[in-house]
Amino acid sequence: MQTCNHPSVDLTLLEDTLAEYAGVKGSLISILQKTQEIYGYIPIDAVYRISERTGASPAKILGVATFYSQFRFQAVGKYLILLCKGTACYVNGADRILDAVSDELGIGNNETTEDGLFSLSVVACLGCCSLAPVMMINDKTYGSLTPDKARQILRDLRKEAEAQ
Amino acid sequence: MTARIVVGEGSCGLAAGAAAVYDALKEKLAGVDAKLGITGCVGACYLEPIVDVYDGAGALHRCVRVKPEDAGTIAGAVKSGDYASLADIAIQPEDEGFLSKQTRIALRHCGVIDPESIDEYLADDGYQALEKVLKTMTPEQVIEEIKISGLAGRGGAGFPTWFKWNAARQSKGEEKYLICNADEGDPGAFMDRAVIESDPHNLIEGMMIGAYAIGCSEAVVYVRAEYPLAIVRLTEAIKQARERGYLGKNILGTDFSCDIRIKAGAGAFVCGEETALIESLEGNRGMPRLKPPFPAEAGYWHKPSNINNVETWANVSWIINHGGAAFAAMGTENSKGTKVFAVTGKVKRGGLVEIPMGMTLRDVIFGIAGGIRDGRKFKAVQLGGPSGGCIPESLLDTVIDYKSLQATGAIMGSGGMVVMDDSTCMVGIAKFFLDFTTKESCGKCVHCRIGTKRLGEILNRIVSGEGKEGDVELLEELCNTVKAGALCGLGQSAPNPVLTTIRYFRDEYDAHIRDKKCPAKACPALLTYAIDKDKCKGCSACAKKCPVGAISGEVKKPYSIDPAKCIRCGACHNTCRFGAVTVE
Known part of the structure; x- marks a missing residue:
């Protein structure tokens, strides 16, 4: 099936996952998680390939994928920032951290910087409430943030990326 | 005996920098006669990174807020035997009280043993309860023991555990499933994460005891995707348990066989509801099913299934070892x-607190967590997350048990306890929770989908200064309709934060609506910024910082703010070094 205006992806990368899960009932979410691990997001071409192999309709697959906050449909930057807005973070000023991060990077929630370095995603709770406010960048958690500290972390990461 | 140095590497510890501390210790301890290891989270998250130093005689010297540069001091103390040299980083008596005033059952191994080592778990009576159950008790006897214990579901509903087990056992069918709900979605609760990260074998042992009692041969742990470390530790623990014969076929040489697999959630609060969780396990959108039939009758793949949450499972092996009585x-x-609470927010000492039921909220918030920090005043404690409510100071002597808390309009919930001071706006917090439930509503039933949306809109109007007379009554009416009409627990309890804040903090709603004022000075749209002419030195710092040019004046003379231009961003207030910018 043809769709337009999206980058094509190498679908052979999906083969191992499909070979392992396609016949296992109830494994659609696991397949989608593996797909996102491979591509960094859920490419629409992959949805059609999963549909062909599992027999689930593209509508069903997208219905499941869009239900869960983990799944993304666009590529994300090198650093994915999960900014926590759970209760403890909210009470401790998460809004000010969000403002600082948005201002520093020039992006809002679910957006990626033009250089493809940072993506920002506001999440419900990272479970590090005693260190609120908190953000997680690529599985590393940063706690007890202040607006200045958050800006500094992003600047350090940018420097790190430029040095590479 | 060789000295032992143990670094707390739970998520909180790691976030506070425990990995760098571990690396520094490894370097400094090279050549020193000492054993370096890790443990999980002891629960005193506010003191992280925590390093426990056991001297040659086995005595504990606990070091807190340790930085990598302290590694030399610790190595020096171990080498010389002069542990008094740790005084600068040693835990203070008032902080010791945070832990010593607790009674630990579910958390008994957390921050004590190495979660990545089955041998350390075994050395602390690990898997003895499973052995006792498999070799000396019938499934009925196990259920009876749990009945005697009075254990109730710790995930929120507080339903008697034995009753669920018994119902699943009595259900007809060969294939039965055991499920652990580790989709800890309540923002502000993290005890389940701590148990899995710090004591994964305790969870496995509890689940295997349940599986034996009910007659399940397959078990699943549904863990939320936001807990990567928990998934890593549990995966490793399952592997170890399988190798040692505590999982898999013919466990401990008996006829009983059962295995566990992990399913990672994909981010949906509603999946904490058991039937939504089952839908998600089956690879579908996590939308709740109509009950009955209950999962005990027709759950996962419509087979009899039993679901308990992590903290509930974490109590089981202790009950078998020590007796239900x-x-x-x-x-x-x-x-x-006991119940574990995650005490966070504006308290001095935040972390995990496990206490016997029957203590008061005041005992926990002031006695253990040290009360409010920064010299501010207690305003409310939020219990039970988005399904719970805000309790005011006048009810702080409420006893912690399921019934007493419910009588306040809040719930025990999963044990999130977010403490707020006078800088938190109660209308704002109600709006915060409604924003959350609106986003997390699965959309299946109208009352929840549309009701939470409309509630959120009214609250938004109030905090934006556009509240109208009658809004509070409208909120109440809508809340009661949503409660009555929603299909699942998420929808039925979503109005609780609104109803409790109206019940206990009606004056704040009225101030927003009638006076267009936010008493907590937290709602930006209702604030007025001005410059106190007597305090202003005319330094012009605020005028330079103002993003919209609303501040004008001459240097060395008092400046002023044009309210028509002001966007209430607070930049001037944060910039002024003389406290001359006032907020009303």
Whole structure:
């Protein structure tokens, strides 16, 4: 099936996952998680390939994928920032951290910087409430943030990326 | 005996920098006769990174807020035997009270043993309860023991555990499933994460005891995707348990066989509801099913299934080892045993607190967590997350048990306890929770989908200064309709934060609506910024910082703010070094 205006992806990368899960009932979410691990997001071409192999309709697959906050449909930057807005973070000023991060990077929630370095995603709770406010960048958690500290972390990461 | 140095590497510890501390210690301890290891989270998250130093005689010297540069001091103390040299980083007596005032059952190994080592778990009576159950007890006897203990579901609903187990056992069918709900979605609760990260074998042992009692041969742990470390540790623990014969075929040489697999959630609060969780396990959108039939009758793949949450499972092996009566000896008439609370927010000492039921909220918030920090005043404690409510100071002597908390309009919930001071706006917090439930509503039933949306809109109007007379009554009416009409627990309890804040903090709603004022000075749209002419030195710092040019004046003379231009961003207030910018 043809769709337009999206980058094509190498679908052979999906083969191992499909070979392992396609016949296992109830494994659609696991397949989608593996797909996102491979591509960094859920490419629409992959949805059609999963549909062909599992027999689930593209509508069903997208219905499941869009239900869960983990799944993304666009590529994300090198650093994915999960900014926590759970209760403890909210009470401790998460809004000010969000403002600082948005201002520093020039992006809002679910957006990626033009250089493809940072993506920002506001999440419900990272479970590090005693260190609120908190953000997680690529599985590393940063706690007890202040607006200045958050800006500094992003600047350090940018420097790190430029040095590479 | 060789000295042992143990670094707390739970998520909180790691976030506070425990990995760098571990690396520094490894370097400094090279050549020193000492054993370096890790443990999980002891629960005193506010003191992280924590390093426990056991000297040659086995005595504990606990070091807190340790930085990598302290590694030399610790190595020096171990080498010289002069542990008094750790004084600068040693835990203070008032902080020791945070832990010593607790009674630990579910968390008993957390921050004590190495979660990545089955041998350390075994050395602390690990898997003895499973052995006792498999070799000396019938499934009925196990259920009876749990009944005697009075253990009730710790995930929120507080339903008697034995009753669920018994119903699943009595259900007809060969294939039965055991499920652990580790989709800890309540923002502000993290005890389940701590148990899995710090004591994964305890969870496995509890689940295997349940599986034997009910007659399940397959078990699943549904863990939320936001907990990567928990998934890593549990995966490793399952592997170890399988290798040692505590999982898999013919466990401990008996006829009983059962295995566990992990399913990672994909981010949906509603999946904490058991039937939504089952839908998600089956690879579908996590939308709740109509009950009955209950999962005990028709759950996962429509087979009899039993679901309990992590903290509930974490109590099971202790109950078997010590007897149900010992567990029931703690607590109140209607709530037995202990409960873990995640105390966070504006308290001095935040972290995990496990206490016997029957203590008061004041005991926990002031006695253990040290009260409010920064010299501010207690305003409310939020219990039970988005399904719970805000309790005011006048009810702080409420006893912690299922019934007493419910009578306040809040719930025990999963044990999130977010403490707020006078800088938190109660209308704002209600709006915060409604924003959350609106986003997380699965959309299946109209009352929840549309009701939470409309509630959120009214609250938004109030905090934006556009509230109208009658809004509070409208909120109440809508809340009661959503409660009555929603299909699942998420929808039925979503109005609780609104109803409790109206019940206890009606004056704040009225101030927003009638006076267009936010008493907590937290709602930006209702604030007025001005410059106190007597305090202003005319330094012009605020004028330079103002993003919209609303501040004008001459240097060395008092400046002023044009309210028509002001966007209430607060930049001037944060910039002024003389406290001359006032907020009303």
